[in-house]
Amino acid sequence: MSEKPSDDQPSAPEIPDDVWEQFTRDTARNTSAPKEPSARARMVTERLRQQEARGESPPGWRTGPARQEGDGRAARRRKLWAFLGVPVAVAMALVALKPSLLPGDPFGTDETRAAASPLPVETGSPTAAPGASDPETPTLDKPFAGSPALRWADGEAGIVPPEAKAVGSVPEDRVRQALKLTKKLLVGANLDPKAVRGARPEAALSVLDPKQPELLDELDTALRSPSREHDPVTLFSRFDPDEVRPVGDVIKTRGHMTFKKGSHGGVAVRADYTFVYPVVRADGPVEVTRTIVRRVLDVELADPAQYQVTEGRLLLLEDDQEIGNSSCDVHDGYLHPEFSSSEPTGAPPSGPATDPYDRSRDIDRDDSDACGTVTRT
Structure with a gap:
């Protein structure tokens, strides 16, 4: 005062x-x-x-004590912000690199988006089965929900031949031709919309050498009068249009090719691919299920100068398949998906339970006739 x-x-x-x-x-x-x-x-x-x-x-x-005290408080505030600035800057950098670290994921960049991102092209056999997927039920809008195939490529985009290189005396362009023909065979046998709906797979048949003893005759018999001994589903993915219809136009595909010098003067190609087909009943409840087909083919583009072969056609040396979610011991030329809402058809499964998405294991050629159950579809 x-x-x-x-x-x-x-x-x-x-x-x-x-x-x-x-x-x-x-x-x-x-x-x-x-x-x-x-x-x-x-x-x-x-x-x-x-x-x-x-x-x-x-x-x-x-001037005086009050101003000096105020200056002191300001200095302490500056020191405090300097101290907090380093960890705050680090935290902001981490969030910028991975926004999902923020609780609640306010930017919508959580692991769901990563889980749905496409996988890189497969260049060799994987070392393990795909990890578990969210237990989502497939629908007409999301037919691949809950499946590892959600991240696979669509149709032909999943068949990417390796870079062609000369093999021994076989030139590079000959190797490239063999890879191109192998892809055409895979597409015609497993992805062609008409063939998948039960029509004759003309595109696939046109790639095979008619001079190969008995091959085309056997395939014609299988397509005309299917039986246990001659079943076209061993090479072609076909569904009965009166029983089921595909969901949408997408068939998920994943696999790879390798090549080496062949035993008939040409280049031999091995193709290992898995195809995933979402379907619904042709007439009945709208329930989506999936059938998974893995095929391993060994073909060769032989040298016509050394062997009695047709130029530009493939020799089919061996074919193996593993079919997941299709009725056992039904040999009418079609795949028959099972639906959870209905009783299984065909014979009871006699083989082991397998993961149809596991591409890290080899197909058991000694037990190719065994029909087992699948651990997931």
């Missing part, structure tokens, strides 16, 4: 402490942006100057 002024000096009303403090704060805030003071501010300033001339200035006016 200021002392009472002497009688010979003009008197000034006392200014309350809270007014001093407010004035001090306002002055500190406004020093960086000077402006014309108001009449009230000029009056207060004049009173302060008069009190200063009389030695009556309160602490904190111009």
